[in-house]
Amino acid sequence: MYDITKTTAPKMPALGKGTECIKLIASQISPDMREAVVPMIFPALGAYVSGSEFQYADLTWKEICGQMAHLIADSGMGKGQLTVCIETIMRKFRQHDEDELQKLVAWQKIVKSKGANKEKPTRPDVAFFFPPSDVTNPAFLQNAMACEICGEHTQYYNMTEIEMADRMCGGHRQVSQTIRNIYDRQRAGALRATADGVTGNPILRANLTFSSTPFSARKFYKSELYVGTFGRIVFSYKARQERSGRIPRHGKYEESFLEMLDEYITRLEACKGRFIIPQLNKLADKLAQDMATIADLADDDVLWDMGKRAIVSAWKNGCILYILNGQCWTRAMGDLVEWLVYHDLWSKMQVFGDMLKGGDTSTSEAGKTGPKNMLDDLRDTFNEAELEALRVSADKPKEGAKRQLRVWLSRGFIEYSAQTGLYSKTQVYLNRKR
DSSP: OOOTTSSSOOOOOOOOTTOHHHHHHHTTSOGGGHHHHGGGSHHHHHTTOOSEEEEOTTSOEEOSOOOEEEEEEOTTSSTHHHHHHHHHHTHHHHHHHHHHHHHHHHHHHHHHHSOTTSOOOOOOOOOOSSOOTTOOHHHHHHHHHHHHHTTSOOEEEEESSTTHHHHHHTSGGGHHHHHHHHHTTOBOSSOOEETTEEOOOOBOOEEEEEEEOHHHHHHHHTTTTTSSTGGGSEEEEEOOOOOOOOOOOOOOOOHHHHHHHHHHHHHHHHOOEEEOOHHHHHHHHHHHHHHHHHHHHHTOHHHHHHHHHHHHHHHHHHHHHHHHTTSOOOHHHHHHHHHHHHHHHHHHHHHHHHHHTTOOOOGGGTTOOOSOOTTTTSOSEEOHHHHHHHHHHTTOOGGGHHHHHHHHHHTTSEEEETTTTEEEEOHHHHHHOO
16 A cells, blocks of 8 residues: 655556556656556546446446546746657547548538538548547537547547636636536536537546646636545656756657557457456455545545546546456456555545645645544554544544544554553554555
8 A cells, every 4th residue: 555645746656568658758757757647548548448338346348538637837848748758649530530530521522512502421430549639619519429429439639728628628617527528427517508419418428638737727626626626537647857957858669669568559459349357356346445435534535536536537547457468357457456546546646735725725735645544643552632633633523532532443553441541553553654
């Protein structure tokens, strides 16, 4: 279990057997940005998977769409490397979209050549898999309908500024509902009238990545922290480092790299059917226990809710790793999935921690952690009054101390001495952290 309260990011595990594709892509990212970029590449890879479902630990079947990730770093930190990396992964989509655009251009020429009284040809079913990031809401929905017709395909967007999401969703007030519909693979929610008639109501199969500075992210999500929208997005934060005087090197993306990458992309495209990955679901169950433990130690329901969705997002990444590795599971894949959960939560705490406690959105507050492990802040032997005082200092009612002690006792974190009236941390708890 990683400690998400530290100011330093959880260290990414070694990319061992079964994670060769991720290691290949990461090799083109400068070392200082690799850990921040790795979580961001999964939505792009997942967009290549259509016609497949995987059974989650709760026995529901999920598609590998609805993946959203947000890279947060200060200006000049190297966020642009993500766009170069994404463009390389999306090469096949780009070629497909160029062919689709030519069909649309040809149709438009025919329409313009017809007289006012001439019968116009029907607009072709044109589906763009990697549309421009400045897409409008009507175009987004129209393309979703086309993608649904063309094999229930996932459309993918890479937005270099988070504010672009407002345009795609039809305004900032609609962002929350649109993100929910995308995450939960729901329909758009309404029929729309256009000059060509009433449009459809497509299922929103889409994967998205965003990039922004901490200031922009805090401003954008300030009203979304407690409505579920926030937890549905994976966050990857790159903290500002010391001034090194070295210019980070971008990847060369040579032909040999592209050939190896294309082999992995072909595996994603070819994957069809229904799958159950017992090892991955077992890991999801373990992570759920870990999230409950962390939430109990902090006595924080918001953290628990975020943890549950972080597991689902990382689980989908595990499904992608499974496909990339020829439908085989390895321990290294599990280690990476586990890290992805904690990196997501750590990133949220670093950028939004004070806001999750009811703070403001000023950039001076960014970087302050949110929920804390209160047991860590207590002495190895303590009394109930000390916990009450700690809760008050954390803006929590002291009346909750008795319940919190009962939870810690039931989980084996502490033990009680009737003789002294004191609580002590158990050796099991003291040994559990790494």
